[in-house]
Amino acid sequence: MPHCPRCGTPVRAQTVQEIVDQILRLPAGSRLLLLAPLARQRKGEFRRELEQLRRQGFLRVRLDGEVYLIEEAPALDKNVPHTVEVVVDRLVVQPGIAARLTDSVETALAHSEGLVAVQVLGGDEYLFSERLACPHCGTSYPELSPRLFSFNSPQGACPACSGLGVQLAFDPELLVSDPNRSLYDGALAVWRRGLPAAVAAVLERAAAHYGFDLHQPWATLTPEQQQVLFYGAQTPTANGQQAFDGILARLERLYRDTTSPGVREELERYMRARPCAACQGTRLRPEALAVTLHGRRISDLTALPLRQALDFFTSLPLSDFERQVAEPVLAEICARLRFLCSLGLDYLTLDRPVATLSGGEGQRIRLATQLGSGLSGVLYVLDEPSIGLHPRDHRRLLDSLRRLRDLGNTVLVVEHDRDTILAADYVIDLGPGAGEHGGRLVAAGTPAEVMRHPASLTGRYLCGAQSLAVPARRRQPGARRLRLLQVSEHNLKRIDVEIPLGLFVCVTGVSGSGKSTLVLDVLYRALAQRLHGARARPGAFAALHGIEYVDRVVHVDQSPIGRTPRSNPATYTGVFDAIRALFAQVKEARVRGYRPGRFSFNVKGGRCEACQGQGTVKIDMHFLPDVYVRCEACQGSRFNRDTLEIRYRGKNIAEVLALTVDEARDFFAHVPLIQQKLTTLHEVGLGYLRLGQAATTLSGGEAQRVKLSRELSRGGSGHTLYLLDEPTTGLHFSDVERLLAVLQRLVDSGNTVVVIEHHLDVIKSADYLIDLGPEGGEAGGYVVATGTPEEVAGVAASHTGRCLREVLSVHAATP
Helix, strand or coil: CEECCCCCCECECCCHHHHHHHHHCCCCCCEEEEEEEEEEEEECCCHHHHHHHHHCCCCEEEECCEEEEHHHCCCCCCCCEEEEEEEEEEEECCCCCHHHHHHHHHHHHHHCCCEEEEEECCCCEEEEECCCECCCCCCECCCCCHHHHCCCCCCCECCCCCCCCEEEEECHHHHECCCCCCCCCCCEHHHCCCCCHHHHHHHHHHHHHHCCCCCCCHHHCCHHHHHHHHHCEEEEECCEEEEECHHHHHHHHHHHHCCCHHHHHHHHCCEEEEECCCCCCCCECHHHHCEEECCEEHHHHHCCEHHHHHHHHHCCCCCHHHHHHHHHHHHHHHHHHHHHHHCCCCCCECCCCHHHCCHHHHHHHHHHHHHHHCCCCCEEEEECCCCCCCHHHHHHHHHHHHHHHHCCCEEEEECCCHHHHHHCCCEEEEECCCHHHCCEEEEEECHHHHHHCCCCHHHHHHHCCCCCCCCCCCCCCCCCEEEEEEECCCCCCCEEEEEECCCEEEEEECCCCCHHHHHHHHHHHHHHHHHHCCCCCCCCCCEEECHHHCCEEEECCCCCCCCCCCCCHHHHHCHHHHHHHHHHCCHHHHHHCCCHHHHCCCCCCCECCCCCCCCEEEECCCCCCCEEEECCCCCCCCECHHHHCCCECCECHHHHHCCEHHHHHHHCCCCHHHHHHHHHHHHCCCCCCECCCCHHHCCHHHHHHHHHHHHHHHCCCCCEEEEEECCCCCCCHHHHHHHHHHHHHHHHCCCEEEEECCCHHHHCCCCEEEEEECCCHHHCCEEEEEECHHHHHCCCCCHHHHHHHHHHHHHHHCC
16 A cells, blocks of 8 residues: 655545646746656657657657757657656646646646646646545655666665665764864864864854863863764854854765865765665665555565565465455565575575675575576586585575476586585586696596595595594683673674684574674674774674783685786785895896896886786777787786896796796795795695786685685784684685694684684584574574583584584594
């Protein structure tokens, strides 16, 4: 049922007489344009429609807000949405026009499918409908259509935020850079050099009225005085009371009016995205939000977890007529929701931003779409669909994959998960190693056949001949702890969490239980803000104790180590700096006066200028994707001829960058600084990477291990907190074993490692577990269990504990 967003009255259709009466209530003397909307934000040239209007005797048309004679109307771009309205009549509100107005309204309604627009020249515009209008306040609304409920459509998007749901707004916390300074001394980051004269004059009047001094430190001002400065108030002038709109309003005007990209970029440093005040983050215009289904708006329904949304639609009370109309649509909605729930996604909401989904969640959503299509004879390719999925929910995923297979399709899955491999009909095992040491077919056949193959490393892990052992001794928690109190971000239920320091800690729980929110949105942001001055605001919590035990926090994620081919493992780990310094010490380099910068492909001097050190040249293909070809000048070496003439032990700088890490270890065996950094790369299992391999070609797991190797080579104080979110993504059993060895080394150095993980081999290797749940979404957000893996395995309410019991019992039974 549509309602009026102004007064809440149910909206109904208006008759011609009601529309005429509404227009006649306008002020006498008002000059009106009576318009019939023919197209509203639709693409096309509309030449045929305009010619037809001319033949019918109409003289004028309004195109995108401008009135033209039909003969003089400009050509419209068919690829751009346009609004086309025919001018039915021009008149003045005065006695005696009722009959003419009635005829004109009827004509407009006949030509525009029940709509008529009235433009008061120099004033407002009104839209009337013979189909939908509020009988109380007289406001009319467009016909209900799917586009009205889409924030990607101009018809449905909130006009204030353009359908984004958020707006950039200045944040007082970001503006105050040094509270111990006064405004004149640069307390505000935007005016570090002091207040501009024009601003100072206005602020001085406010300060005099409210009894404070702009020369006193910001921290000594009361919250009310700071509020006045930021948000404004009434300040006296010689003419009486004048509104002082505050610092934030002045900055917003500057941001809105400036034409300088530099000024705009500088101001954005002090802004944060906040929910749109007009739509409260729902992204829809008021007319769409005023339509309810049994008391719920569309935004209310999309904010429900999928399981609750399914319950709502399956239990929707409908009359016989309503059910006859809605049954096909309801059946489709319920079927799609069931598919999503069957894949373990029942904790998600329909309005969840795609950017916040894990790779596995995104794949499972696409998989649900295919399950609903019922196609057969299709080859489906999935890349690690188990990412982000708790072991409890693996069975539901495997059942869905079997359903696709049973429909007559072929399902090809790239996967490292043990249960998924064992459930396959046929396994293709590649290897035996990675990079230069792989690329061969090691084994193929059923899981049992692969397990019997002597050369298959995967087979040895599957059959249990090789496995990750449970640690013989677990580190015990000490007095040093981080304590997060009353954490209530997203679905967390005001929980208190203790993280013992100096341990390998694993945060577990079913998907959607609040693990990433706790570790990344709250803990990491809070520590980064206090230790490193980060600007990202942490999630809601009451207090954080124990910060004095931590001097650095590092989030080691799987994001690329660089966004361009210029970045590579050698530059990221810093080993390239040592290599360039070594080349600069070669006799011929010293004779020529070459310094280390000569051997960099990022600066002028030694690099090839034809490709600017890229090694490739981009060919712009206009309407096709750009093509990259090898640079003809340097043949992809990145350096010019003079630089390549400098050799160390028979190799030039380009040939060194082409070495693998293991080859480079042997080559630089007598250079301790270089050897040490290369050894850490080897120890994290990346000996096959080439030193100059472009960062854009590394997988997420490889990028994460490159970051870990840099941390290992740093040394550090032993008081660093490392945070990792599902680091086993994309890793083979043997790679997981290497990763665990690296993480244990970091902990052995006195650091703390906190890992969000579903992989049972990682969970069983931790010193301490924090298990959240018991379910995902609103049914989660509680601390279910804490302690060693053995202690959590004994908690009946923990899904992680039940899965751990099986793993630990297998290891206990293994001699």
